[in-house]
Amino acid sequence: MKFTAQQIANALNGSVEGRPEVEVSTLSKIEEGKPGSISFLANPIYTKYIYDTKADIVVVNEDFKPEKPLTATLIRVKDAYLAFTSLLEIYQNSKQQKTGISPNAAVAPSAKIGEGVYIGDFVSIGENTTIGNNVKIYSNTSIGDNCKIGNDTTIYYGVKIYSETVIGNECILHGGSVIGADGFGFAPQQNTDFKKIPQIGNVILEDRVEVGANTTIDRATMGSTIIRKGVKLDNLIQIAHNVEIGENTVIASQSGVSGSTKLGKNCMVAGQVGFVGHIKIADGVKVMAQSGISKSFTKPDSLIGGSPATNLADHQRSLIYLRQIESMVKRITELENKLKEMRGE
């Protein structure tokens, strides 16, 4: 499908500067712009690319002032980044949507399936499980017994959802994620063999949660492991039993949260971070990559980093001092020498 600059400007509530009739059929990054594509400029760092981009149209902020002549047609909008995100959505939605239930799927007789669903090949759905409307479940996914999946949720290839899991509306679960496996709980015994503690709780994902590829979220020992509304989890993350992640918190790849720890709302956690168990993190806390969080942080909106983690300012100051450690040793030695000399030692 092709659209003209004018058509796109109308859709984005923007104004055209250049050739309103120029047509594009795809999207590209400004530094990799191709003929027949539309791009965008939001971050000033990329401004240098706009003068030479081969993209035919560039979406820019209303107040963009070119410093050189440019060949691309501009569409001026209030927020170029959000407008382009809308274009990406329109483009993606224009692709043919999967629908229908594969004859190769195995749906238990007692399962309830909503309307407009897609269920791919080799999907197994257990007893008494409820699947909402417009849910898409891609091939080789397993869903256990007594689960509940809300409306408009997408579950990609090979996801494993254990029994009793509850998933809200408009969630996205990526390939290979495992929801509801047993928490890691063992009681030490006298003979040093461990006794497994049955994990009889479940996992609850509220609405609009996104779970990355091969991320694992364990079921609670008792009660629920809870991922609140709007949480976004990247790939290869570990969420242990009885954890609670607050609304709209975002966690980057390969981070792990140990048992019973509670993260607040609107937190941002970078990659490869580890949280010990049984701690609380306040709302809006931001955590640096590779940090190790060994205690609760109760001050909202604080920045923390390091392993063990401290206030980020303290951590960064200690990194600066660490770089001086070699010179510190030299300065101490020099002081000692001078003092010896003065004391005639």
Next chain:
Amino acid sequence: MKFTAQQIANALNGSVEGRPEVEVSTLSKIEEGKPGSISFLANPIYTKYIYDTKADIVVVNEDFKPEKPLTATLIRVKDAYLAFTSLLEIYQNSKQQKTGISPNAAVAPSAKIGEGVYIGDFVSIGENTTIGNNVKIYSNTSIGDNCKIGNDTTIYYGVKIYSETVIGNECILHGGSVIGADGFGFAPQQNTDFKKIPQIGNVILEDRVEVGANTTIDRATMGSTIIRKGVKLDNLIQIAHNVEIGENTVIASQSGVSGSTKLGKNCMVAGQVGFVGHIKIADGVKVMAQSGISKSFTKPDSLIGGSPATNLADHQRSLIYLRQIESMVKRITELENKLKEMRGE
């Protein structure tokens, strides 16, 4: 199913204090106790919850002395934690057990299948593979050729077991775990392209091993990667080729063990720890979270931490000194100033 306090006390070999006829149908945590549930109190930190808990029954240690009046009925036992674990087991076993072979499974003609097994939808079992009695294999799991799975082992959804893998009795493999993929071995060549070293060994899991979701255990180059009896591995762990993990050792999530390293018995390894290859760790060693183990530790029962890891006491002392580094710089500067003054510089 409902049970009275008296029935439960009889099962746990305990004594009732309160209403022996009160009935419960589920279990809960003391701080989240609900009417109709039984809870327990073992860790003194939670004692404050017992006076207000809505659980109808609480299992406590024999010597528990309430300091305030309480409404819950008590069951006094020798070890409240272990007794409650038994209740969790009874509860879990009361759920209907999966059994039978799905018509959607694909079992190779030469495979031998034991009695009382459950084989779910879309399970593929390879040639000459032997499955023991009472084994449960959940949907979308793949088991290669020439494997051997012991009795009473449970393999959850979407597990991948490569050919020649040997798994013992009473093991539990969680969703998405990968057992027996090729070790990571490449021979450098003159033209800087790498030549793959075929990995012709296998993986052996002994009895009562538990493997977490999406954990990976690579096959040996030659010989076997061995996980000894009673080992418990959490989620997203990497075990490289030719590694050996000693009996009853427990490893937390996202840790990794590099090739040919051997861990002793009864070790406890926290999360996000890394071991380099070709080292040995003595029995009973405990490793702090996020440590990097770059050499062998041969003293049994030692505590180690840090990256690179040292004796934990040394590591913690160095963390304490690190927090003084800013004041050290100030003290050095002050010393220099005083000395300059004294020397008239």
Next chain:
Amino acid sequence: MKFTAQQIANALNGSVEGRPEVEVSTLSKIEEGKPGSISFLANPIYTKYIYDTKADIVVVNEDFKPEKPLTATLIRVKDAYLAFTSLLEIYQNSKQQKTGISPNAAVAPSAKIGEGVYIGDFVSIGENTTIGNNVKIYSNTSIGDNCKIGNDTTIYYGVKIYSETVIGNECILHGGSVIGADGFGFAPQQNTDFKKIPQIGNVILEDRVEVGANTTIDRATMGSTIIRKGVKLDNLIQIAHNVEIGENTVIASQSGVSGSTKLGKNCMVAGQVGFVGHIKIADGVKVMAQSGISKSFTKPDSLIGGSPATNLADHQRSLIYLRQIESMVKRITELENKLKEMRGE
């Protein structure tokens, strides 16, 4: 199958020393050598094992000089390590190869399947996807629409390949790896809920790429995430959207590369390393385990380590000084005391 020392020597272009008629049927490590097996000695550290090994034949370098009598028959070759790797290959190739399309596979009518392929049970192949010649796809693997898989590529159990992915020739993808899931991109909005940025790009794996078990490689937001020729990725690695990994670069387990970062050719990255987004790493850079790479490193062939990473020599020197920190504090205190004494304070 059995082979004599003479037959093997001929295949390896080597010479026999001992009994040319001795027969072996398998391979073993020299320290675990078994009767009826052939072993090798390349690394001098293992020389001590050659005098007692039970392996009947040992492949050694041309210039190997035994210091004691030995019972094993030797085969002398130019490079014992590479020669033995060839034997491993011959051994592995001698196993029966999988072939044919399972009646339990689901191949979309519009997919194009090459010659000599193996497609296992419960493999789902999407619309307009092209599978090259001699490709092997193991059970429970999902391949989306519009993908292209080159010749002689092997895809093990339960791999998830999203739509539009392009995979070259002679690649190996291990169990549970996820190729082409959405990159982790969200636009913050005023109400603190995040808006998903559609990820319309794809993933390209060039020829001879190996991807480890449960490794995840995200599709680009726009354009392609690119893994160049000969790259080897270990297990549980995260490759984010729009990343590019240069030719023949090797990355060990549990490392992660954040969005838009570009690694050069022939880099070697150890385990549990993290790279922040939007940086460039020069060709031939080697990175120590558990490092955190927070900025670009533009000098080819440099060694880097630490978190945040620096030149490895600097990092190691700072580790040495760190070990002196306790004595530094003592030295400062002593200086202060002496100075006080001298100043009569």
